[in-house]
């Protein structure tokens with residue numbers, strides 16, 4: 551099948567390299583607002599170059615991958631839909647719930663599927679936690695502890711357009727908590743701190759945050775996030791139940807050191823999301839080829855992305871107003 555890729559920046563270039571290795575993909579066409587970036591990626595992976603969006607959508611494609619900045623997701627998803635092409639779009643569908651709802655309304659009844667890029671759903675560790683909760687091995691789950699910690703902040707220009715730490719970072723934890731438990735988040739209390747560089751506060755954002763979630767069955771969850779984790783890229787989830795606890799991401803490469811001198815984990819700490827989730831990104835795009843082929847439904851729908859974004863919006867409001875916020879209040 552032939553796949554079009556829109557956006558060849560950080561994640562787009564990585565997806566291009568992955569797509570080029572998938573047996574189901576016989577051709578790739580790339581487009582980016584920056585011609586140099588698209589041409590360079592096309593050359594590296596043996597893809598065709600399209601100078602504009604219409605050129606890409608008209609290049610005899612079977613599906614489209616959107617990896618442009620968030621501000622363009624809505625219009626690109628709708629353009630792919632008009633072209634009748636199954637679409638994979640990096641998270642989120644759009645920056646706000648209002649825009650997300652407008653896109654989802656426009657897609658209602660559309661014959662073409664939409665898959666959103668929450669790659670943790672394809673990580674072996676998170677999948678094992680989901681199975682253990684579903685088959686009752688952990689008993690009833692009382693607590694989930696999730697963390698997302700970047701080693702260093704993104705460049706200052708990224709932060710004002712990022713939507714803030716809850717929409718940009720913790721949203722992955724909100725999605726995966728919904729996914730592993732099969733439950734919905736009902737209430738959120740969030741707080742944050744700025745002890746790093748000034749550009750976070752200048753953008754009305756925080757560099758470190760904690761969200762306390764209450765799920766609809768009474769399970770409690772905490773999500774911690776920071777942009778300053780000197781030990782490495784730390785993304786883990788502990789699911790604690792009445793009969794046992796299971797941890798995802800607790801591998802030899804987890805960026806942790808035992809205060810008691812235990813000799814483990816001993817591997818090189820994960821350096822970033824591409825390193826930590828390489829296999830998951832590959833599985834995610836493989837799943838998209840199956841969605842394109844019509845052999846499976848979308849494993850992460852627009853409604854899933856909306857639900858995670860609603861939690862992020864509630865968390866953003868909670869931090870600003872200093873009070874617990876019902877997710878239904880966010881919309």
Ligand SMILES: NC(=O)c1ccc[n+]([C@@H]2O[C@H](COP(=O)([O-])OP(=O)(O)OC[C@H]3O[C@@H](n4cnc5c(N)ncnc54)[C@H](O)[C@@H]3O)[C@@H](O)[C@H]2O)c1
Nearest residue numbers: 557558559560561562582583584617618619620622640641
């Ligand atoms: N799932 C994940 O783990 C993950 C990780 C990183 C980024 N993302 C998401 O991927 C998206 C891209 O992030 P990034 O870090 O790769 O950004 P980036 O800035 O590195 O790359 C974006 C690219 O899109 C191009 N571009 C801008 N406007 C365009 C347009 N209208 N049409 C085509 N190309 C356009 C830019 O020239 C740039 O090359 C964001 O929405 C982000 O939320 C997801």
